Amino acid sequence: MGSTRSAPTRSVSVGSVPTGGSTARKRRAVPWGVLALWVIVLAVAGSFAGRLGDVQRDQTADYLPAGADSTQVAKLQDKLPGGEITSLVLVYHRDGGLTAADRNAAAEQLAEITVPPGTEAAKSPAELAAADDPKDFAAVQHGPGVTSKDGATLMYAVSTAAPAKDDDAKKAFVDDVRARAADTDGMTVRVGGDGALAVDARGVFGSLDGTLMLATGLVVALLLVLTYRSPVLWLVPLVVVGAGAVCARAAVYGLATWSGITVTSQSAGIMTVLVFGAGTDYALLLVARYRDELRRNPLPYDAMRAALRGCGPALLASSGTVVAGLVCLLAADLNNIRGLGPVGAIGVLCALAAMLTLLPAILVLLGRRVFWPLIPAYGSEPRRRRRDLFAAMGSSAGKRPTAVLLTGVVLLGALALGAFHLPGALKQEDSYTTKPESTLAMGTLATAFPDRSSRPIEVMTPTGQADRTLAAARSVEGVASAERGRSGGGWTEIAVTAKAAPESADESATIGRLRAHLTGAHVGGASAQALDLADTNSHDRLIVIPLVLASVLLVLALLLRSLVAPLLLVAAVVAVWGAAMGIGGLVFGPVLGFSGLDPGLPLLTFVFLVALGVDYGIFLMHRTREETLRGAGPREAALTALRTTGGVIASAGTVLAATFAVLASLPLVMFVEMGTIIAVGVLLDTFLVRTYLVTSANLLLARRVWWPGSLSHTPQPAAGPSSALVGGPR
Template identity: 60%
Template sequence: MRATGTTPGATAGTTTASTDASASTPAGTGTGTGSARRRLPWAVIGLWIVVLAVSGVFAGKLNGVKHDDGIDYLPASAQSTQVARIQKEMSGGSATDLVLVYDRVGGLTAADRAAADRQTAALEKAYPTVGTKAAPAASKDGRTLIVPVSVAESAGKPEDVVKAVRDRLAADRPAGLTIDVGGPGAAQGDAKEVFASIDGTLLISTAGIVALLLILTYRSPFLWLVPLAVVGVAAGTAMALVYGMVQVFGLTVSDMSSSVMTVLIFGAGTDYALLLIARYRDELRRIPEPYDAMRAALRGVGPAVLTSAATVVAGLLCLLAADLNSSRGLGPVGAVGIVCSLAAMTTLLPAVLVLLGRRVFWPLIPAYGTQSRAGRGVYRRIGTFVVGRPVAVLAASTVAVGALALGIGNLPGALHQDDTFTSAPESVAADHILHRAFPERSTQAITVVVPTERAAAAKAAVSGTPGVASAATGRSGGGWTEISAYPAAAPDTAGEKDTIARLRAATAADHGLVGGTSAQRIDTASTSSRDARLVIPLVLAAVFLLLAALLRSLVAPLLLTVAMVGVWAAALGIGGLIFGPVLGFHGMDPGLPLLSFVFLVALGVDYGIFLMHRMREEARGGAGPRRSTVVALESTGGVIASAGIVLAATFTVLASLPLVMMVEMGLVIALGVLLDTFVVRTFLVPAAATLLGARTWSPASFTPRVPPIPAP
């Protein structure tokens, strides 16, 4: 595009001179620029330096206030949550419940049993214990011996206690004897050890993938560093703000929510950077000064980026209505990450790019007065194909999405405790031995707490409950008494679930509460189902209203919302096809449907916003439905593809973590983003908009902008 006022004979010279001047002089110092142009970028960078200096003091403290105890994930109103809180108030507080498992293939020897007695006595001397001492139990075949030990919370963190106990047992182990430490406390300790290694691995992996994709996208040795550095600033700021929210509002932050926030910042922040830089590059070809080009770029993409961020924040804040602690806490943590990404990408990134000038794009410097066709020809051809056969394209893409969604029927059931990790730690190995050695009963107690004055009656009710193999009265404190009930059914089976339900009914008259590890999983699954029924409509309503405000339409937002629901269903369907048959997972985290819906709808609708906002601009300018669709695809297709690949790649990083829950969530969201990027946003939505024509923008109607007739 030529600058106004140039003559045909002077175009080439003017273009070259402008390009050379812009490339050789710092942005904002060219002819005719005001003092504000020189000062504003530096002022913005100075402000962010102050923010970074302050946030750097507090960002590192976030790890010290994270909580990953069972109670931090449990439903707030569930019986198992109340049991966990009551146990904290009892004598000795909460306990790290361990089961020492001694196993020898040929049968335990007298030396083995002596070692078990000696080690148990040493542990009880070294650590404060709580509750009534449980007697060791031997399997019928004489191969396995179990010794329950409940270590008081005053002994230290579960992961530290479990590691120390394992070291003690390994130091005094007879040859040929297998000694494993299992039980709920060991599983919790193993989980905490895994989570402790997540932050560094996740940050390095995510940054590496984003850097690689940016290098491939920009084909520049320098440009990729700018958005990556700005994303890092946003991440540090978000960590500091979340730490402040923990201190001021008592916000519960877990390693899961912190990990997801990191992925969100890198994924969404990079997407915003890709959109802004693509528009800035185009404006540099039309406008000689980088400062003015950036202003035009911000005006062009600002509404779309703001609405995009607002939809994600609104969707995440809808999680505040959830009763599950892990879901409810994730809402504000993720929202802070998105807000920090938005702030950094719309202030710090433009300031840095303006100061660096055109040279930051080297070697593909966008010369003033030229036009770029890189990558646009492909999407122009796709757009032409779609508008030429809209019925066939819409039918084919709808059938494809619907067929994938059928895989939902193949999703596995709820995730069992033994299936939580991708590679089995020692606690899982111990549980496997227990299941084999004691098939006739569970070795995992169900905890019942009752008012102390009703303890005797409640104990009789518990012992008489069908499905309970044995029961024992434990510690008391704070007006409550513990009763440990051992079910006949194995953990995580329908029989155990029925026993827990019967125990709750049997002890209700005595004001009893039933908790424990198995009860926690039951409560989590039921609450996740309830949360999904409440939060999903809230997210849909919030996203629809924001889209309607941006697009000034009711039909276009409905089209995008329905498309994203289809993407979510298809992504879960793909999960059903690969979780069990391909990856060998035996269960699914009950919170996956809700969390994947929030992220896929809130994040995926970004690309719909970018596409439809450009389509609306063209329609307002007088382009017909077919022309506006082709132009929108041509101008946004490349950047949407790049953004989709980056966002999918960042969520795929979650699949590298050793937790099945994180792998499943990362894969479902990544696959959904790719499906949305290359099928729904490229074919389905444009085809539907073409068929709807001007009705896409109903109830608004656009009057074509007719250029004024030049004076004779």
């Protein structure tokens, strides 16, 4: 099992390295060379990693389908004078009814904010960002005040086109309006509307990157300390995964600069979680194998070579499934989802590169002492518990594999039924766990004006047919009013107000009728965008999910040289996804009080759970295949693989679940839902599916699991009893 030393007469102390000969020089030079190379790489990458925020885009069109009607509206608006319009709604409310003094105060505030159309010239984005008064913005206009039936709420629509091309200017405009629209003597004043919602959303997204990096790092550090119980060892994977994250950020910055691919705050945040989660998983597997090899090899360099040979194929296949799944997102029509594909793939590849090069180099240079106080001495045997947990699990599965498999399948199926209780589509104002001012304003409007839209449906029509389009829009059933807006570049903007409440079924029907009757025009706005998002996500699922399944099956077939084993593993993770979605249906509405589900969530969670969840099946089945090649019988190979990989995979699954659970601490409902589903799915896969279901199926199928490979029909020569097998009858 161990390799022989080049100088047998020379004693080898713990962590020592021979000093003579070309082999000894290689053992010293290789890790130092790798470390030096990484220092150079990090020195270059560090200067670019910090600039990733410069290429992140969080405009409306960046989160919309590339070919949707509403996306065309957003792009055309951006070309109009002043760019995409910024619409606000001032909401004045007093319980019991507004007084005359309240109305006078509202009128005074409105006069401070707005100016008559055409009295101010548009300024540059820099001038607008430095504005001290909302009147400095070009042509800030307001519509007529609308009072609710109970007289308790007064609404004014306010809009300006000037700041929309610059995020800082838009924020300055919204902040200035909020500063002047202040509560007075018991009357609450809130600023809502699409412009305020966008500014509040950008404020949340802007803080995601640093928050995620810090929170994920702390979670990983804590779990590594608990896993290794060493004052030093936990720090090595953490430093290495941090190096991988720096390289990933620099690489994504370069890709975005070169190709123009869409990088949003959402995709950058998810990439951070992927780097830390997947990278730490790879580190746990490699370190566990390295520790075993240190007991068989006298020199750390040789032990690391053996460890890389043993688990390297599994790590490559594991990362390959994740990358393949993420690359399939390029087939999506949704801009931010399509951009997440290469961004996430780069993160996983950088994490893998760091764990296969930098981590081995550092561990070899530090020698055995890095494991202190539990140093694995050469020739020693690992300490065994009287009753190994995973041996006990394997024994229970081995006694009644059919009953265990059927029970697990029924349990997962029952949990999946909860998916029928998932809430409907998530509305924009319901997107936050802690509601900002804009969502509170929209909630007040929804209560005060249940039968009236508080946001316009935006129509872009060729200027030559603007009058005809305006007349046609006003004649459409469900339209309360339609007004002509700006013109430029051959296009004219028309603001349509629906009679129905925003994002209601009646308003959706009105949008559909507008699109059917307005020939040559594009219909957009926030409500139209929500419709297009739902339609596009349904289409993307039909395209991307089969691609993900096919690519993952291909990678597994190449690694395991089998068709049955890949089908077994993929079926298992699909069942896990269904069960995790079902648990979400039982928790999101009844427990957490969420009123909607992000329409892109089913696709994203499917990709991550299938691509990441199959990793643990890879580690298990690859070890099973190793044991089979060594001569173990099907039963012995399956149970030995479970016992030997159980601890490290349990640690890896816990780390991955915890890193995604960090998303649930963010103030966005979409991230809470995503983090919860993926974390629950990973835990189900780690402790139920891989341990019991896959092992039971493996025992029942025996050699047939390797069909049509040679292991399925060629018995291997007996190698005697395996000392590694603990528990479970033969």
